[in-house]
Amino acid sequence: MTPRRGRTPGNLNPERTAFYDAEAERYDATRGGQERARAAAEAITRFVPAPGRLVDVAGGTGIVSAELAARGFDVLVTDLSPGMLRVAAGRLPGREVVATADRLPVRQGSVDVVTMVWLLHLLTIPLADAAVVEAARVLRPGGHLVATVDKDLAHGRGRRTGADAADRVALVAVRAGLHLVGQDSFSGRSTWGSATQGDPVFPLAAYRKA
């Protein structure tokens, strides 16, 4: 899928960008690596088994995006962090673009699937809501948004922002025309600040555009 280049990224957060730029080189090794990425992609494809055009919003190093591409999806990776996207470019050359989650460089109604893996919990509630609304804008009727929810709880931590609380996201999604159609999970040995014994299990929710 070709992004619409030249659209100015909107709500960029310089602090968050600097954090992930600095993390990029060690990100994959410390966040569950290939095994976690494969588990995430498998769970996503259980919701949307037929491959199509997919935007992996906040796809970071592209480790999950590449697993989705390997399963036949035509993937575009978007992210705030140029450092993370440099790693993604090694996996999916030319398929990466800097963009904030609430302003995607993609035409309205042109996408089959939007994924947000480990994104919403990082955002403020207004920004998370705007990201869900933006996903609804770019999805075609019948398309799916698949997002991780309740991520901090999976790690045994308190919530950072509550922006990815499953019940809340489902309500926001309904207002944007997206209806909850399923819930699943995947596990990954992410050692990043996890307070759980064993591998955390990350809940995933799927919403379908009417």
Ligand SMILES: C[S@@+](CC[C@H](N)C(=O)[O-])C[C@H]1O[C@@H](n2cnc3c(N)ncnc32)[C@H](O)[C@@H]1O
């Ligand atoms: C925890 S990482 C997840 C990366 C990838 N989805 C994965 O599962 O490996 C969070 C990513 O969100 C990106 N990010 C944070 N805020 C964002 C925003 N407002 N818009 C787009 N990307 C954002 C960060 O740069 C980072 O790459």
